[in-house]
Amino acid sequence: MHRHQREAIDAAGAPERDSYVLTTGTGSGKSLTYIVPIVDSVLRDPEPGRIKAIVVYPMNALANSQLLELEKYLTYGMAADDRPVTFARYTGQGGR
Template sequence: REQMVEEYRSFTGAFVDPRDERIAGFIRHRLDSGAQWPDPWLSLNPSFASGGTVTELVSDGLLHEECDRIFRAKRNEEDRGTPLNFHRHQVDAFRAAATGNSYVLTTGTGSGKSLAYIVPIVDRILRGRLDGAEPRVSAIIVYPMNALANSQELELEKFLRYGYGEGKEPVTFKRYTGQEKPDDRRAILADPPD
């Protein structure tokens, strides 16, 4: 730790050379007191409460039966995967969506917020087909950055393409950002996804 602190101090001090002695003294005091490098802090987050597996939620009628095949941890396109275990806050979101109510979910990083809205969207599309709904764009997901849109597209591929194959997805999706070429945009508009 001491070596790392010394290297960081040397680095940060290399580009600061105040002429005013009061400022230089203040900076020296802050550096000497260790204000820039506090002691390490370790925090453990408690586990999220379990809400059940996708198989259980399908058996309970909360999710369409095809969700059991879709929402599995899969490694490649041929992998059938293992059923996902959802957190209780995700299942609460699924229940709210199933009743048609709006909901807001706030929870920590890596807690599955994306699945809390993706699963209900997929479920609604699958149920709509059973009810004879006309094919249409059912959801538009807006992300603040292209990087997030790209990573979420990869996640959707794992669920909706893996285990089915390209062109055989049970629910279709497309990314529509400034990254797409004009021909790709026209193709999306001509043949919209679910």
């Protein structure tokens, strides 16, 4: 993990939960800095049937690529009924 990712994830998990802004170059792993705290929250405080987060992306291409990453890390090797974290994507493009 890069330093900026660790620091952002630590800030998100701090008891005082201060707001923070992360700016860094394309492809440097910014998405992990908000996805990890969301997944951590779902795992620590599961509320089946409730939405814990909504992530809005500025481009369909980014939403589509992030869906593939979530599938890779949160569903691989797990039966659908055993997945503690669920997610969906809506782009208005049709499909999944």
